Amino acid sequence: MKMKIAIAQMDIAYGNPEENYIIADRLIQEAVEENPDLVVLPELWTTGYDLERLDEIADGKAAESIAFLEKTAAQNGVNLIGGSVANRTGNGVENTLLVISKDGKLVHTYSKLHLFQLMDEHHYFIPGTGTANFELEGRGFAGFVCYDIRFPEWLRKHASKGAEAIIVVAEWPKLRVAHWRSLLIARAIENQCYVIACNRAGSDPKNVFAGHSMVIDPWGEVIAEAGEGEEILTAEIDFDKVKEVRGIIPVFEDRRPEHY
Numbered sequence: 001m002k003m004k005i006a007i008a009q010m011d012i013a014y015g016n017p018e019e020n021y022i023i024a025d026r027l028i029q030e031a032v033e034e035n036p037d038l039v040v041l042p043e044l045w046t047t048g049y050d051l052e053r054l055d056e057i058a059d060g061k062a063a064e065s066i067a068f069l070e071k072t073a074a075q076n077g078v079n080l081i082g083g084s085v086a087n088r089t090g091n092g093v094e095n096t097l098l099v100i101s102k103d104g105k106l107v108h109t110y111s112k113l114h115l116f117q118l119m120d121e122h123h124y125f126i127p128g129t130g131t132a133n134f135e136l137e138g139r140g141f142a143g144f145v146c147y148d149i150r151f152p153e154w155l156r157k158h159a160s161k162g163a164e165a166i167i168v169v170a171e172w173p174k175l176r177v178a179h180w181r182s183l184l185i186a187r188a189i190e191n192q193c194y195v196i197a198c199n200r201a202g203s204d205p206k207n208v209f210a211g212h213s214m215v216i217d218p219w220g221e222v223i224a225e226a227g228e229g230e231e232i233l234t235a236e237i238d239f240d241k242v243k244e245v246r247g248i249i250p251v252f253e254d255r256r257p258e259h260y
C-alpha cells in the first residue's frame with residue numbers, strides 16, 4: 001500500500017493564532033492540490049513559542065484547533081496531522097499532537113513527553129502520559145513532538161508496538177540542524193520504518209528555525225527534503241518497503257530485551 005504525504009513547512013506568526021489559522025488554511029489548500037493522502041503541520045503552529053503569553057493564547061482543550069482541523073479535513077477529504085498545539089487542560093498546558101481522519105474526526109491525541117528545557121518548556125508545559133501509536137487508513141503510525149526524537153527508547157517502544165511510519169512535528173532551530181538530520185535518519189534506520197518529519201520555517205525573537213522537513217525511508221535514505229523557507233514538501237511512501245527491509249535485517253526478531 002502506498003500513501004502520498006504532503007508536509008506543510010509553515011512559517012508561524014509569533015503568538016498570533018488568528019493569523020496562523022489563515023496561514024495554515026492557505027498551506028493546506030496548496031498541499032491538497034497535490035492530491036495527498038496525508039498533510040502534516042509543525043509543532044505549536046497556532047502560537048509558536050510565545051510561552052510568556054500562553055495563559056492568554058493556549059487553546060482550551062484544543063477545541064478551536066480541533067474544530068478548524070476537523071472542518072478542513074472533511075472539506076478536503078484529506079487526513080491531517082494537525083501538528084501540535086498549546087492545549088489548556090485542567091492540570092496545565094500540554095503540547096498536543098492532533099490526528100484527524102479524512103472524514104473530519106479526531107482519531108488520536110498525543111502530548112509531548114519530553115519537555116525541552118533549553119527552550120523553557122518545563123516552566124510552561126506539563127508532559128503527556130499517553131501513547132504515540134495510532135492507526136490511519138489501516139496502517140500503524142506513531143506521532144512524536146520535536147525533542148522526543150532524542151529518546152530512541154521511546155520511539156523504539158512504539159515501533160515494537162506496530163508503527164510502520166513515525167511522524168515528527170517540530171520547531172527545531174537551525175543551530176542544531178545537523179542533529180535534526182542525523183537523529184531522524186538514525187530513528188528510521190534503527191526502527192526500519194518511514195520517518196515523516198515536519199519542521200517549521202522562519203524565526204521568532206529567540207530562534208531561527210531550520211526548515212529541512214524530511215521524509216526518510218526504512219533503509220535510511222532521504223527521499224524528500226525541504227529547504228529553509230516556507231514550502232510544501234511531498235513524497236510517496238510504500239508500506240511494502242517496511243516489510244521488505246525488516247525481512248532483510250530482522251532487527252525486531254533479533255532484539256534481546258531481556259539484556260537491556
Ligand SMILES: NC(=O)CCC(=O)C(=O)O
Pocket residue numbers: 043116119145146147148150170171172173176179
Ligand atoms: N522544540 C523542541 O523540542 C526543540 C528541540 C531541539 O531543538 C533539540 O535540539 O532537541
